Amino acid sequence: GKGEYDHFMLKEITEQPTSLAQAIEGRVDPTNGRIALSDFEPGTFDGIDSVQFVACGTSYHAALYGSLALNQAGVQSTALLANEYSVSAPPIDDETLVIAVTQSGETADTLTALRRARAEGAATLTVTNVVGSTAAREADDALFIRAGPEIGVAATKTFSSQAVMLTLLAQRIAGDLRGEPAADLETLLPELESMPGRIETLLDESDADLIAERYRESQSYFFIGRGLGYPVALEGALKFKEITYEHAEGFASGELKHGPLALVTPETPVFAIFTGQEDEKTLKNAEEAQTRGAPVIAVCPDDHPAVEAADEQLAIPETEPDLAGLLANVQLQLVSYYAADLLDRPIDKPRNLAKSVTVE
Ligand code: F6R
Numbered sequence: 001g002k003g004e005y006d007h008f009m010l011k012e013i014t015e016q017p018t019s020l021a022q023a024i025e026g027r028v029d030p031t032n033g034r035i036a037l038s039d040f041e042p043g044t045f046d047g048i049d050s051v052q053f054v055a056c057g058t059s060y061h062a063a064l065y066g067s068l069a070l071n072q073a074g075v076q077s078t079a080l081l082a083n084e085y086s087v088s089a090p091p092i093d094d095e096t097l098v099i100a101v102t103q104s105g106e107t108a109d110t111l112t113a114l115r116r117a118r119a120e121g122a123a124t125l126t127v128t129n130v131v132g133s134t135a136a137r138e139a140d141d142a143l144f145i146r147a148g149p150e151i152g153v154a155a156t157k158t159f160s161s162q163a164v165m166l167t168l169l170a171q172r173i174a175g176d177l178r179g180e181p182a183a184d185l186e187t188l189l190p191e192l193e194s195m196p197g198r199i200e201t202l203l204d205e206s207d208a209d210l211i212a213e214r215y216r217e218s219q220s221y222f223f224i225g226r227g228l229g230y231p232v233a234l235e236g237a238l239k240f241k242e243i244t245y246e247h248a249e250g251f252a253s254g255e256l257k258h259g260p261l262a263l264v265t266p267e268t269p270v271f272a273i274f275t276g277q278e279d280e281k282t283l284k285n286a287e288e289a290q291t292r293g294a295p296v297i298a299v300c301p302d303d304h305p306a307v308e309a310a311d312e313q314l315a316i317p318e319t320e321p322d323l324a325g326l327l328a329n330v331q332l333q334l335v336s337y338y339a340a341d342l343l344d345r346p347i348d349k350p351r352n353l354a355k356s357v358t359v360e
Pocket of ligand 1: 101
């Protein structure tokens with residue numbers, strides 16, 4: 001049950017320190033800077049020269065996160081919407097690894113893409129929460145995120161666990177292909193082990209309820225980020241529209257000036273996500289919105305230059321750029337939750353949506 005919580009969504013947001021600790025348990029070995037990920041035999045990724053991720057919705061945002069991490073680690077990779085894959089899949093050959101990211105393992109669009117990839121000779125893997133799901137049975141290999149059951153229709157803890165497992169997987173694949181671990185693992189792995197504690201701190205100190213209250217009368221809500229902050233911006237907006245029924249959009253920070261800026265007014269708060277990847281550019285983009293009257297909420301650590309410049313801050317603990325987006329995402333989950341609660345929405349069961357979408 002939901003215990004002391006009003007909604008499963010808040011319970012599941014609050015569970016993230018535990019669910020993340022479970023996800024990484026036994027899978028990292030910070031003492032010698034290696035990724036155990038013993039889910040895979042040595043040599044599993046030999047002969048792979050590119051990776052395609054297929055997924056929908058929130059899982060697509062996690063897939064994009066993983067794909068950008070792989071690109072940053074020097075491996076050719078793309079994230080594709082599973083429901084677009086049947087008309088526009090990029091070429092596949094036996095050196096392509098197709099990774100289906102699906103919490104439930106039952107999403108029809110994602111299963112169709114997975115089956116097509118298999119039929120065309122790709123190696124396949126699924127990253128899923130459900131042992132014994134169709135995706136886990138049909139893919140060549142499965143990596144389980146161990147988030148435990150998620151009852152709220154809006155995916156929260158499973159996004160965090162997917163993104164963390166995909167970060168690990170990206171490092172493992174890149175390391176295998178290069179024959180050596182990525183250079184920064186010595187800092188990344190201990191940071192990863194600190195994530196549950198950092199999320200705990202963030203949850204204890206979050207001002208997301210105040211921010212939700214302050215901007216409750218707005219017309220539209222924008223989320224911007226770059227690099228690994230971009231999928232987090234998309235996810236922040238999806239969560240917000242899904243449970244509040246208010247209009248929300250996520251953009252790559254640098255895209256704002258290529259069109260969306262026309263929508264910006266004092267009635268459109270902009271949540272700007274700072275991950276330590278070209279933050280000075282994101283700050284400039286946020287200031288362009290601010291000049292048009294939009295309140296800017298900087299999602300960043302204390303003592304970050306954006307704190308001074310922005311109207312508000314949602315604080316995240318200091319961490320590595322590979323992981324900062326995950327912390328920002330938890331703050332944005334809370335903002336959506338409190339905004340929806342103020343509007344008295346049926347948070348765990350938004351209208352027109354189902355937890356598992358088994359039709360194409
Ligand atoms: C959003 C949400 C959906 C799912 C999507 C894919 O909060 O939950 O967008 O992420 O329907 O579902 P899975 O991950 O089960 O394939």
